Amino acid sequence: MLLTDPAVTADDATSTALLNCLVREVCAPEQQVWPDEAHLVMRLPRAGVVLRAGLTRPPAGPTYRLAPPYEERREEEWIPAPWNRLANLVAGELELATGHPNPEFLAQVDDSHTALTAIVGSRGEPAADRYIGSEQSLVAGHRFHPSPKARQGSPADWLPYAPETGASFRPLWLAVPEHLVAEEGALDAFTALESYGPTVPPNRRLLPVHPWQLSLLADNPVLQRALADGSLLNLGPSELEAVPTSSVRTAYLPDADVFCKFSLDVRITNCVRKNAWYELTGAISLNDLLPPILEKLDATFLAEPAYRTITLPDRRLYEGLGVILRQGIKSLPGTPLLAGALTDPYSTVLADLPALSTLDGAQAWWDAYVAQVAPPVLSAYLDHGVVLEPHLQNVLICVDDDGMPIHAVFRDLEGTKLTAGHWDLSHIPARVAEALTYAPDRGWNRVVYCLLVNHLTEIAAAVADLHPALEQLLWRTARRHFATHEEHPQVRALLAGVPLPAKANLRTRWSRTADRGAAYVPVPNPLAVPRPL
Template structure:
């Protein structure tokens, strides 16, 4: 793996979490495929074992044996695999390219499921092509720690088979790609007031409009992502509305937007507000548009949840309003719908995207002075878990709120030494309520349906996002800096979960029952919607010592 450590520096505007110069699109693609293969196929079927400083995995149906480097033994649900990646041939080993590996994975899955998936290799190839384009196009950092953290995830999800797959050619999207450190200026449509659809605290849009062009009388401004506008250009209803002057395309203003890690959500630093745009583009798992019921559900949650998060001493970034147009085409209502989200300037300290801290390909974590020694790293982790885990668990166990606290949905606010002092959660689209815990009869049935999870499904989502996707990866990143700490970190963490042991779900986790991990590889192979993703079980690093 690329070397992560650098000399620690203070958390200032000069901290950029620079990405390793030896980042290779081929190695990143292979690592992600192997991570998925081991977690979802080889480990559940007991077809993986350690051989000294290497990990060996067998594809039992294809009859193929693979070998990888291993930076250190796995602890819990994550791995630190390292090149070289090899395939056994006779009594020897030969290099394993990412292309050959993707074909082997596809062959094993087809044999296991009895179903082909011609899209799979296309998606993996597209992800590799995107990685190459991003690495080649990456610009200079902004030297704003928050913005640089949002734009640092060059490699993407380590346990996704095509972490950078996105619809279209790089020439279509590089100018809007956060990983390339892009910036762009939104377009502004002037919409007659009688064609405006909006809900929520509408003053939020009034504040944003001051950064747009002059508003023609009797109209309101609607910010639009330029990529999305180009995708909708052929829509006949939109074309007619523009031709008749019903909608006015005022073009871009001077307001600059910074695409964040989700690609379609952009931060406007001058206004200190996020615009969650629709994008009719498949990015990794999903087409990233704002469905009509998601527009309304954001406002419903924004009305219900803030008082609870104030009691939990954490922040849920508000989504106070949405706006769209009511032309006679639902595709335009959804495709031009934009949700506003509160900015970050009122947060204490310096906010940093959690995903940047966990990413083994950049230096964000190593750049924090607080982690320069093993004792400092232990204290940092203790503070980190204390700020992240209790609000998530209390929200679910005590209030029936299913947060989605994965690495791209959590901002960690740190002080001048890099110590965690506060947590902000975001993305009301991923936030749900457990069925039966809330009275939603005042909402349209489709909106209420989109807001709820069955309790067991909600718990799986919380545990996967918090423990497997998030805390396990942060602990592994700390162990990259201090390799002997990883098991000790989980012993330290137990006390933050033990306070919830009155709940049987937490007693089970503390006893060491396996954790649910989202099966991204199998989900992509079956072409299931992300909401219908299946889970596999993975080792639980919280496991208590067995009684004598």
């Protein structure tokens, strides 16, 4: 369930995210950070400023647990440093470090703060369904992103569709003439969804549309003409309820047990969230290629069997009205929970699991968790050349009645890639194949970052928040599950303790680099053991 603690503030969440990024990407690599009793002190070496934050517990792992108060050293005193002051200091340090400004940065941080303020002020009662509650519990968002809740548009536009507020909505149905329909994949998936829709006029097919999506396209003249002349018919809201998941644009329709990945074409956190034409085709290509391999991994990957869109003469409409269907969850064992919900500081999803109530139980829980999540990801890359993207919002963990992990579920074919040179993609259009592949080293960086830095490190820290004595022991347990792949040199390097690649969200936002080209910074490897004498 969601934690309705009035102490949750947009100011604190914004400050924490900024300082987490500053420590990881600037201060720690340049050895400008040190603990001081109950505080962490960090220096901005070029700006000549010293900051400090509270620590909720002594640092024992590779990630600090920062907390208010956030302060700046002025002469001999520590004075409060509000979130907007911290944003300006971070921007100043980055401009001095890189030699170029970024006029968008402070606006993005401000947008995120505005969104957090709206979210905190609009949160309702948590969903009774545990899975839906977990999807809608990410109030603070990415702990290592400078603007984790940046969301294009006014809160009045998107709050009715915000997962963090417990929202639900009814998709609209467009009736599209058959000759204007573009679709690929197992089209019976759409036939099943259409059975929940209104009666379809002759020679037309139904296209589910997100209401926010259609409002964002309302000024498009091609769309306006098509609606005015009856080429497209807006049949109004569906009788199906849709629940926005953590990604905002992907909604779960419980009655139909299907996900609709809509194309909102707005910037959310890092990227403009739309289904580009090559991503529509790419999802179906991967959905055809991967099942024989995914079946060997002893895990589930939620299939994306089909997409549908319209072929009016405007690519913005082809991409903006494209929707990808994704397999539902009702066939999964136990109760699926979003992995990210287990780590959000304003969620009690992890603490509510009975299995973690004791020290021994928490250790056994972690052992089971790593056993379900890590081996499929490693095997996919090392044995099959498949780059999964197992970050906290792309993994569901199925738990039994006591909360013990019993199965891992991976999702999102957009983030799934193939290792270049491992696969023959000559039958796929060149632009689609380009979007589907990573060079081997880049693919490995992505796997290690998502699995270890973004995911398992955060899960371990959340378990250690409940049982502080456990953190170092947790990583000794985790080594066993990585050691089963020790015949691969990449895994031997991990077990030897080489630094891990952490995605540099702060520096990527500053340089305005596309997410695919994001830089990485080295961070300590918790799998390391003491060096032999």
